[in-house]
Amino acid sequence: MELLVASAIGLLFAAGTYLLLRGRTFPVVIGLTLLAYGVNALIFAMGRLHTDRPPVLSLELESYADPLPQALVLTAIVIAFGMTAFVVVLILRSFLEVGSDHVDGSEPHDPATPHHYPDGSARPADRPEGVGIGGGRS
């Protein structure tokens, strides 16, 4: 069982990390969600894996399942849920205002295939040359 759970957590983290590094905001959010699932399972597994054990400590019991990780996971789930809701709204708002769902706020420039921004211009109006360090390139 340990190997199975450990591999599943590893898979979730691998997929989450891959998606987190994608260029569009939607895969990034999915990646964050997968990472949150992975970490929830990890916290749970850190209380050791048991079956058929009561989750309370009592003097009569010889062994029990640690209840604390379950409480921690509950907190972590609530926080991750709230954060995901917030980040979804944020990227939607960002997409509507910036006009691109690329994480850098503008499409990566490819000289071979000219493209247009939603407002039809070659570069977004709100992005003047030299916005800052490394910001002059669009």
Place this chain on the structure above:
Amino acid sequence: MSHWLIVPVVLPALVAGVIVLALRFDKLLQRIASIASTTACLAVGIGLLVQAAQGSVDVYELGDWPAPFGIVFVLDRLSALMVVLTSALALLVLLYAIDGWDQRGRHFHALFQFQLMGLNGAFLTGDLFNLFVWFEVLLLASYGLMLHGSGAERLKAGTHYVIVNLTGSTLFLVGVAFIYGVTGTLNMADLAVKIPQVPPADQAVLKTGGIILLLVFGIKAALVPLHFWLPATYSATSPPVAALFAIMTKVGGYAIIRVYTLAFGADAGDAAWLAGPWLLPLALLTIVIGMVGALAARSLRWLVAFAVLGSMGNLLVAVAVFAERAMAGALYYLLHSTLIAAALFLLAELVAERRGRDGDSLTLQPLPAQSDLMSGLFFLAAIAMSGLPPLSGFIGKLLILDGVRDSGAAGPIWATILVTSLLLIVAFARAGSLIFWKGRVVGATRESEELAGRSYPALPIVVVAALIASTALLTAFAGPVTTYLDAATDQLFRPTAYIATVLGTEEPAAAPTLAASPEGSPPEIVP
């Protein structure tokens, strides 16, 4: 058990709720409530500081559950100092913001109070998982504040900021899970007891957990190479928020100091001083990136943002050697760099407002309105930030340089800090002469004449002057302040009284023994 300890957390939480629910449409009452709450936090914080200065450690058991079963708040010299610093900074920033910035978006005051609550909670908690929760509270409030006023540039930087910090939160949980898995506790005082007992077979898991936590705190503290969120965030957000965020990087610094002296300190066996070898080279790199970035900045706010990055590097270098004198220097530098970074962010906005269309970009423009006053303030703030005498930046760097002398890495640290200080001086001198000096060559344009004829509110200028004056006070009272900080460092490096008080293994009578420490540092300090 005095209930005052919980006030800096509960009060802002209640006031924030009242502001959202009852005062939503009344901006005057919002401002009054917000300022009253922040002032009360400051007053309580000073009371707690006076109490902590006696040398005792106070514990507040939430729900009366004794540690390590329940969550505890712990007051020692360092946490009291951080609460006072947070409240003082917040009050000044709030006074700046009520000049109009708070009305450029909704719920500024409520978010501000929640932010204050999260910061105070993070500084007071004695539990690692609770620290995670407070991080989330302060981050969620900071997401709202960071986007306050909106705008495309801000949303773009905000998306990066949020995603980076969400990843950091996930890693925090991974670290916490690893440490819980091998120690079975998350109370920091209990960790200090349990970590030395971790069997050799579990050491790898423990150390991995510890290093992952360093990664998380490094993200908060903008440690290179985890710093990429900082310059864009600080330069894109509204100036009062950027000024308040001066304390946000310090939360990361505080967490590093707390966790790696208490849980992974001298007594941690195989995992003792876990952070040092990783932190030191990265902190040196942070200084270099920060100061070179400042030199390359094309606007005043980018310059300040990179100077803040560099100052975090200075702070973390002094932390990374984990020696007592260096730590005291780091704490002094922490006070200084928080106040002066806030002053510079606000000042950059004042200058931008007086230069009109081109704002704070470092290009040749006519002189800003009120150029004598602005250049005077900029001159003083730049002196303090770059660490020239007589202001507190100089004393801070001096204490750090002196503290790391016996560390074995003194050569590289001295060379890096001294050379990068020169870079920062050049960067500030160039920016200042371009804005306040060469502007004369251009002469006046219609826009600059119109700006010069306008009248400007006095309150923001007073706030900036007060922040700069506070660094002067920090210089004038450097003696009492460093005495307090030496005592705070002593508590950090000899946590027996802290652990005993939190776990209730000894009567509180153990506390006074700390005052009679081998160093003979006087316990009675009135800063």
